[in-house]
Amino acid sequence: MKVLVIGGDGYCGWATALHLSKKGYEVGILDNLSRRHWDLKLGADTLTPINSIQKRIQRWKDLTGKVIDLFIGDITDYAFLSKSFHEFEPDSVVHFGEQRSAPYSMIDREHSVFTQVNNVVGTLNILYCIKEYFPDCHLIKLGTMGEYGTPNIDIEEGYITIEHNGRTDTLPYPKQPGSFYHLSKVHDSHNIQFACKIWGLRATDLNQGVVYGVLTEETGMDEVLINRLDYDGVFGTALNRFCIQAAIGHPLTVYGTGGQTRSFLDIRDTVRCIELAVKNPADVGQFRVFNQFTELFSIKDLALMVQKAGNAIGLNVEINNLENPRVEAEEHYFNAKNTKLLDLGLNPHYLSDSLLDSLLNFATKYKGRIDKKQILPTVSWRRK
Numbered sequence: 001m002k003v004l005v006i007g008g009d010g011y012c013g014w015a016t017a018l019h020l021s022k023k024g025y026e027v028g029i030l031d032n033l034s035r036r037h038w039d040l041k042l043g044a045d046t047l048t049p050i051n052s053i054q055k056r057i058q059r060w061k062d063l064t065g066k067v068i069d070l071f072i073g074d075i076t077d078y079a080f081l082s083k084s085f086h087e088f089e090p091d092s093v094v095h096f097g098e099q100r101s102a103p104y105s106m107i108d109r110e111h112s113v114f115t116q117v118n119n120v121v122g123t124l125n126i127l128y129c130i131k132e133y134f135p136d137c138h139l140i141k142l143g144t145m146g147e148y149g150t151p152n153i154d155i156e157e158g159y160i161t162i163e164h165n166g167r168t169d170t171l172p173y174p175k176q177p178g179s180f181y182h183l184s185k186v187h188d189s190h191n192i193q194f195a196c197k198i199w200g201l202r203a204t205d206l207n208q209g210v211v212y213g214v215l216t217e218e219t220g221m222d223e224v225l226i227n228r229l230d231y232d233g234v235f236g237t238a239l240n241r242f243c244i245q246a247a248i249g250h251p252l253t254v255y256g257t258g259g260q261t262r263s264f265l266d267i268r269d270t271v272r273c274i275e276l277a278v279k280n281p282a283d284v285g286q287f288r289v290f291n292q293f294t295e296l297f298s299i300k301d302l303a304l305m306v307q308k309a310g311n312a313i314g315l316n317v318e319i320n321n322l323e324n325p326r327v328e329a330e331e332h333y334f335n336a337k338n339t340k341l342l343d344l345g346l347n348p349h350y351l352s353d354s355l356l357d358s359l360l361n362f363a364t365k366y367k368g369r370i371d372k373k374q375i376l377p378t379v380s381w382r383r384k
């Protein structure tokens with residue numbers, strides 16, 4: 001089976017491409033390498049020294065004998081996208097190829113517009129390509145748990161059955177996202193659902209939680225295969241950032257009270273969830289939604305866990321409650337369902353002392369590469 005991994009040079013995409021290749025799928029990576037360019041423009045860099053995509057793919061081939069095809073270009077360029085589809089002829093497309101940072105999308109008008117055009121147009125182009133040329137191809141699209149926001153009722157997987165004025169219907173779960181980035185994912189979901197309905201496409205929307213960790217079985221095989229690990233205030237995410245901050249003695253940057261609860265998963269589970277979705281495709285015309293996370297944590301509890309694990313290995317870890325640069329509820333109800341991937345056989349890696357230990361040690365190993373000026377948040381959601 002041929003799987004095209006769009007965004008395969010990124011954090012989730014690189015790990016997934018190698019995992020699927022190892023599992024015997026014929027893998028192609030499509031990426032315009034724009035993430036490397038955005039980092040350069042921000043003056044930020046991954047904690048880890050990542051190699052060029054060509055070098056990474058070559059080393060994978062040297063180590064395993066497995067070939068990964070490479071298509072460098074932009075999915076908002078329809079001519080490039082359809083040419084790549086024709087060359088590769090995918091059975092499944094895993095779509096990670098978007099601008100994925102909430103703070104980046106909130107920098108200013110230009111970055112909001114860029115995020116929504118890049119994400120919404122890219123996804124629309126993929127939908128048209130599948131409809132025109134490969135209508136049986138299964139689209140596996142990375143959405144986000146942040147599409148739902150923080151409603152005061154349980155979050156279902158994609159749909160909710162509502163009784164209203166004596167009538168009942170099952171409808172898309174209400175969306176209350178918290179940034180122009182998260183909104184772009186909502187727009188994508190609507191477009192994909194519509195395409196499934198009118199053209200009979202098959203799609204799985206994976207509403208993924210915040211991913212943590214860096215090593216997977218495959219990326220850990222060789223230093224040349226090392227994955228990116230972001231720690232800066234724009235692209236770095238909560239738990240990864242906290243471990244890296246702890247490693248250099250920077251107080252952990254909890255925004256506000258830290259009562260914000262989010263869903264999380266280990267990157268080793270990201271790659272297995274994608275494999276499960278590829279292996280078990282949606283039906284013709286089906287727009288399937290899975291909530292892709294394994295555990296819920298408040299930010300304050302994560303900080304406390306990192307502090308405890310850091311202290312245990314001799315680091316002095318302080319927690320700092322910063323004024324929250326985002327507009328978001330800091331104390332709220334949050335209870336989301338996540339049974340569909342478990343039903344397909346996901347056996348989660350829960351957050352453990354040993355994972356925190358390994359992430360802290362990993363951060364310590366590369367701490368010489370950290371630019372402390374990149375740590376504090378610089379993007380505000382508020383009107384100036």
Ligand code: NAD
Nearest residue numbers: 007009010011012032033034035074075097098100208211
């Ligand atoms: P990333 O920034 O590391 O990787 C995204 C990749 O997509 C980059 O290599 C980038 O160059 C590529 N890309 C972006 N726009 C493109 C375009 N127009 N054409 C071709 N390539 C393009 O991001 P990530 O952390 O790996 O996230 C991957 C996906 O998973 C995103 O869609 C994100 O929204 C989703 N997701 C990520 C997380 C997380 O915690 N990292 C959590 C939930 C969902």
Ligand code: USQ
Nearest residue numbers: 100101102144145146208209210237238253254255260299
């Ligand atoms: N936060 C802190 N301190 C930090 C960083 C974040 O308190 O140093 C807080 C934020 O205010 C927020 C929460 O932690 O309440 C999560 O923030 P984050 O930056 O870790 O994650 P988020 O912006 O939500 O985005 C990340 C990915 C995005 C993905 C999303 C999944 O960048 O691509 O869609 O996680 S979810 O959060 O489920 O929507």
